[in-house]
Amino acid sequence: MTSRLLVFAIATCLAGGVAAQDLGTTCKVASTYDLTVRPDSLVFERADAAPRSVRMQDGSLTTDGRAVSLRPDEQDRVALFERNVRALVPKAKAIANDGVDLAARAVRDEAATAAPGAVGSGELDRVLNARVADIKRRIAASQSTRDWQEDAMRAYAQEIVSDVAPILTQDVGGEAMALAMDGDLQGAAALRDRVASVSTGGQARVMARLEAALKPRIQALCPSIRQLGDLQSGLHDATGRPLLLLEPGA
Structure with missing residues (x-):
């Protein structure tokens, strides 16, 4: 994502596939x-413009390795900014965890339509549960919004879809072969197409369900995000330029 929404990165852990532009308009x-x-600080980083690195720690501010001189009231605002971001993190991770559960349920529904036998055997649930547990561990351990952005969540959803595709293919393989041997080539092809649609179109359908379910919860955090913008007002980097960790959205 070329423009990373802090409302998306902090507030959602990329939990719902809601378009960044949409939340930029909303928040x-x-x-x-x-x-x-980090346990002792917040570190903001980017590659394209100075300051490339901004560090907040207990009311202190450092930009590109240089300490910024702050008045007492500015120190208070920096400390409050850090505290408020930390307060958002568990809320964001809770949304992300719910997003993973919703994604798994959506994939299971896709699979049940394409290959009901795979669901009935229990193998699909075993694979889904293992993947969900793995993704949740990664979210819990993550400290960086690089792991929480929309692209990351889409990758998680694709991991889930990719896990179940071989199970579905195997489940319908025997049935499709039997149909083909009986001369019903059209029926065999339809079975295979049904499974293929889970891999090719399943991710989009899963993300659409996540967006509908989680968007209101994400938007509910907008006031907290906008408050962060208010707290940075008047702060400067070490060269005297206005500090713009957050900027007005579209």
């Missing part, structure tokens, strides 16, 4: 920075 806040939430 009126955008960011070009990636954020790493």
Whole structure:
């Protein structure tokens, strides 16, 4: 994503596939920075413009390795900015975890339509549960919004779809072969197409379900995101330029 929404990165952990542009319009806040939430500090990083690195730690501010001189009231605002970001993280991860569960259920529904035998055997649920547990562990351990953005969540959804595709193919393989041997080539092809649609179109359908389910929860965090924009107002980097970790959205 060329313009990374902090409302998307912090507030959603990329939990729903909601378009960044849509949330930018809703929350009126955008960011070009990636954020790493460390135990002792917040670190904002980007590659395309200075300051490329911004660090907040207990009311102190450093940009591109240089300490910024702050008045007491500015120190308070930096400390509050950091505290508010940290308060958003567990809310964001909760949405992300729910997003993973919803994605798995959506994929299971896709699979049940394409190959009901795979669901009945229990193998599909075993694979889905293992993948969900793995993704949730990664989200829980993650400190960086690079793991929380829309592209990351889409990748997680694709991992789920990719896990189940071989199971579906195997499940319908025997049935399709039997139909073909009986001369019903059209029926065999239809079975294979039904399974292929889970891999090719399943991700889009899964993300659409996630968007509908999670978008209201994501938007509910917009006031907190906009408050972060208010807190940065008047802050400057070490060279005296206005600090714009968040910028007005479209």
